[in-house]
Amino acid sequence: QTETKNRTTQTTCPYCGVGCGVTVNQDSQGLAPVSGDQQHPANFGRLCVKGSSLHETVDHVDRLLYPTVLGKRSSWESSLNLVADKMQQVIQEYGPEAVAIYAAGQILTEDYYVANKLMKGFIGSSNLDTNSRLCMxxxxxxxxxxxxxxxxxxxxxxxxxxxxxxxxxxxxxxxxxxxxxxxxxxxxxxxxxxxxxxxxxxxxxxxxxxxxxxxxxxxxxxxxxxxxxxxxxxxxxxxxxxxxxxxxxxxxxxxxxxxxxxxxxxxxxxxxxxxxxxxxxxxxxxxxxxxxxxxxxxxxxxxxxxxxxxxxxxxxxxxxxxxxxxxxxxxxTGQPNAMGGREVGGLANQLAAHMDFSGREVDRVRRFWNAPRVVTRPGLKAIDMFDAIKRGEIKFLWIISTNPLVSMPDADDVKVALAKCELVVVSDCMANTDTTAAAHVLLPAASWGEKNGTVTNSERCISRQRSFLSPAGEAKPDWWILSQVAQRLGFGEAFDYQHPADIFDEYSRMTGFENQGERDLDISGLSGLNHDQYDAMAPVQWPVNSQYPQGRQRFFDDHRFYTPSQKAQFIAIKPELPAPRSQDGSLIMNTGRVRDHWHTMTRTAKSARLAQHIREPYVDIHPDDARRLLLADGSLARVSNGRGEILLRAQITTNQRPGEIFVPMHWTSRYASAARMGALIDKSCDPFSGQPELKYTGVEAEPF
Ligand code: SF4
Missing domain, CATH: 3.40.228.10 (Dimethylsulfoxide Reductase, domain 2)
Known part of the structure; x- marks a missing residue:
């Protein structure tokens, strides 16, 4: 898979929102172990164990190598035609809002931009949400x-x-x-x-x-x-x-x-x-x-x-x-490009480039994109989107680079919802996930090392992710796949991108379009880069414009906020304390990451080094609870509630408060039967953000 010539590539780690720079060396022997980029302002040469194992996870094992339709190999041409035709039919029959995309904080800013423009400018549906809904x-x-x-x-x-x-x-x-x-x-x-x-x-x-x-x-x-x-x-x-x-x-x-x-x-x-x-x-x-x-x-x-x-x-x-x-x-932020996604507008409650749904902003976006069907109101956030799919209101769903059948709350209900769709398209780099199993059409996406574009980390620093490998099989970048469908829908001129630099240029111009300083996001100073300049782009913290040509470390040092009065707003909070724990022995389940795995483990499970840190799903439980529930350290525990049950290795620890347990989020039915914590979590959400409650679920535990 690796190129034979000697080459050094500076790129960015695809795991977390720290956004570390990674140096990749290749020679005729292949890929050398990666190292930290000494110059990158996020990490100055350091990498954690996930980042330093990246070269161990770029093989073709379990990769999705070519398009499939109903499980049979297909060509790009006929698969893309099928996707576009079905999209068109659904739009004509049920309206544009019967089309939805559910994407991920893993895709690049250029991918996000094209998906957002297609949905919110040309199809006329705001139902574009992402797994960043679960993140920040x-x-x-x-x-x-x-x-x-x-x-x-x-x-x-x-x-x-x-x-x-x-x-x-x-x-x-x-x-x-x-x-x-x-x-x-x-x-x-x-x-x-x-x-x-x-x-x-x-x-x-x-x-x-x-x-x-x-x-x-x-x-x-x-x-x-x-x-x-x-x-x-x-x-x-x-x-x-x-x-x-x-x-x-x-x-x-x-x-x-x-x-x-x-x-x-x-x-x-x-x-x-x-x-x-x-x-x-x-x-x-x-x-x-x-x-x-x-x-x-x-x-x-x-x-x-x-x-x-x-x-x-x-x-x-x-x-x-x-x-x-x-x-x-x-x-x-958790994900490598959750920030880039929210900058572009890749959430259902955003329009584009830090513009929302006021008449002025909708008009501005319409003129910039020269778009026929710019949306005028927010779409459905993730939980509501999957509920609408289950009710049969959304007929066409395109899932990009994420695994909602594992990660969504009440994940079994998402499976039921997908069965109601007339067409489920999944573009992913991996072939066998819980979600790819539910797809009618599978489109092979280029992975880290094969993709070319930009990401933004948690301190607003835009970095290049650079390709250094040929795409596996017939895999293509997400922006290309989306643009090809857009062209088949008749929007060719607006999606005639030849290179991610073309997309980045358009996006950076959009951030500066009719922006006299009233919008914080302005990277118009990065517009007009040719492909070589784009390729050489150094990490920089936005904004990048005439006022801040080298980027800006801190906002609000000038005490100027982006509210109508330009003043910061205090928000009166009436805190809702969680209900006291019931006396019937029920436990509160908290969930989260472990050090060496990422999301649903589709990449990190490939590395023996990463897998050995924690080999199996577990539940941390306080000694008092373990004693009361007759759970021995190292024994198997059944954790359950009205929605389902999972089996986990009990770890007795005073790190937990009594009455509370911790369960990692990563394991799916692929790696450990019945350990998918998403099966136990209900759909409770924050009323303002639609972000699900993943830290406070009532469960029972007992020996297995
Ligand atoms: Fe850096 Fe996060 Fe990658 Fe670790 S996982 S190397 S902290 S970006």
Whole structure:
């Protein structure tokens, strides 16, 4: 598969939102072990074990090598014709909204752009959503409510410059290892730097913590409301920032007061933490100007995730700790290009390039794309989309590069829904996933190493993913597949792309189109690159325009927000504490990543090195619960609820709070029978973001 000539390629890791640069060396012997790109600003040469195993996962085993229709090999020509014809028929018979695409934070920005333009500009359906809905949709809404834009204010350097680093719902040591290494190195260099981990369970990240607050699951917004009251009582507010650069503080403080008990002791009881620890956290926050609050899936994957995000941001606005070195709230995304997707507009509640559905923006997008059917309202978010499919309202579904039959809540219901579709198309690089098994048409997609394009990491840094391998079999890039279908639908001129550089150029021009600074996302400074310049593009943090030709490290250092008043918005939060655990012995199931696997393991299971870290699915359970339930360490446990049951190896550990268990998200029926945690999780979502609750599911456990 490898080219024979000697070649060095700088590319970007396809796993997590840290977005590390990777150096790939090839010679006549093939691919050498990859190494970290010394120049890349995300990792400066470091790679975690997943990234450094990339060369072990690029073989053709289990790859989807050619198109198939109903399980039989087909040609690209006839498969694409079939897809386009069926799409056309569904649009004519049922209307454009009977067509949907469900994509992934794994695809490249150029792929996203073409999918979004096709759906929202030319087909006329907003039903384009992605698995990023499961990753960071709540952070997007929290940012937009507070800043008027989906802007990550800070940069990775802020994590190193902070004197107080707070990690909330983030096991960065496993989920964002290189970022965690940067934090650990900063703390080693400056031992006075304080680290607080706020998480119901103790994790590998806790090893770095000066203080761990193992709060009751779901009580994060309550905690930050109490903090706001504490800051007020302690005269620690930044009155100048509040008065001149923000709105809504008084209502927010009143709401916080209304939810906060009189005494710290009662607050600590509600949070189920030690009162002295709580006081220490508040005192550190009060006293430390350079504070960074990192929040991740423990905040986002919640039925109140948006409010939790805003409660954290409120504390930063109240102290003016935003837009300054070492002082910012910081949402860290899970996937390698969830950020690029949301920038392009690849969520059902976005239009394009940080433009939404106001009449002015719809008109602007229509004129830029010269598009016949620009959508005027948001589409269905993931859970609602699959429910609409199940009701028979969506007839045509195209799943791109993701495995919803494993990863979606109530995943068995997604299987039922797909059976209702007239056509399910799956484009993927892997042949045998739970989702490919449910497809009528399978289209082979180029994989990491074969693809060419850009991704954006958690600090807004745009990096190139470069190809260095020939595509496996007849695999093609996603942007090419989408463009070919668009041409067959009669939109040839608008989708006549020959190279991802053509797409990137159009996208970067769109970000600057009629943008006099009212939109944060502007990379028009990167437009007009020829193919060689695009290929040589160095990592850069957006925006890139005439004002910031070299990119911008921090937003809001100028105190200018993207709301109509240009002021930041405090959001009054009435925290909903989770219901107390019932006395009938039921447990609360939390879910998340392990260090060496990624998503549904379609790539990482190929590496023996990665597989040996944790060989089988497990459940972490507190000794008191294990004793009560007669579960021995290492025994098999049946974890169940009304929706289904899974079998897991019991690991007894005091890292869990009593009454709560942890189950990893990765294992599917392919790798361990009956270990798919998505079968137990219901469809509870955040009402604002539509992000599912993946951290708080009632279950029972018993010996198997
Ligand atoms: Fe890849 Fe994330 Fe590891 Fe970096 S930290 S090497 S991006 S998995």
């Amino acid at each position: 949709a709540s952070a997007v809404v929290a940012h937009k409510r507070a800043f008027g834009s989906d802007t990550v204010p800070g940069c990775y350097e802020d994590l190193e410059e902070a004197d107080l680093l707070i990690l909330i719902g983030s096991n960065a040591a496993w989920a964002h290892p290189i970022l965690f290494q940067r934090m650990a190195a900063a703390k080693q260099a400056r031992p006075d730097m304080k680290v607080v981990v706020i998480d119901p369970r103790r994790t590998a990240t806790s090893d770095l913590a000066d203080l761990q607050l193992s709060i009751r699951p779901g009580s994060d917004a309550f905690l930050f409301n109490v903090l706001l009251c504490w800051l007020d009582h302690s005269n620690a507010l930044d009155h100048d920032f509040i008065a001149n650069h923000s709105e809504g503080f008084e209502q927010t403080l009143q709401a916080a007061r209304a939810s906060t008990p009189q005494s710290l002791q009662e607050c600590a009881q509600q949070l189920d933490v030690d009162e002295d620890d709580l006081q220490t956290f508040f005192q550190w926050f009060t006293a430390t100007d350079k504070t960074v609050s990192v929040f991740s899936q423990g905040i986002n994957q919640s039925s109140t995730g948006v409010d939790k995000g805003n409660a954290i941001i409120n504390a930063h606005l109240a102290t003016g700790r935003i837009g300054k070195p070492g002082a910012t709230p910081f949402s860290v």
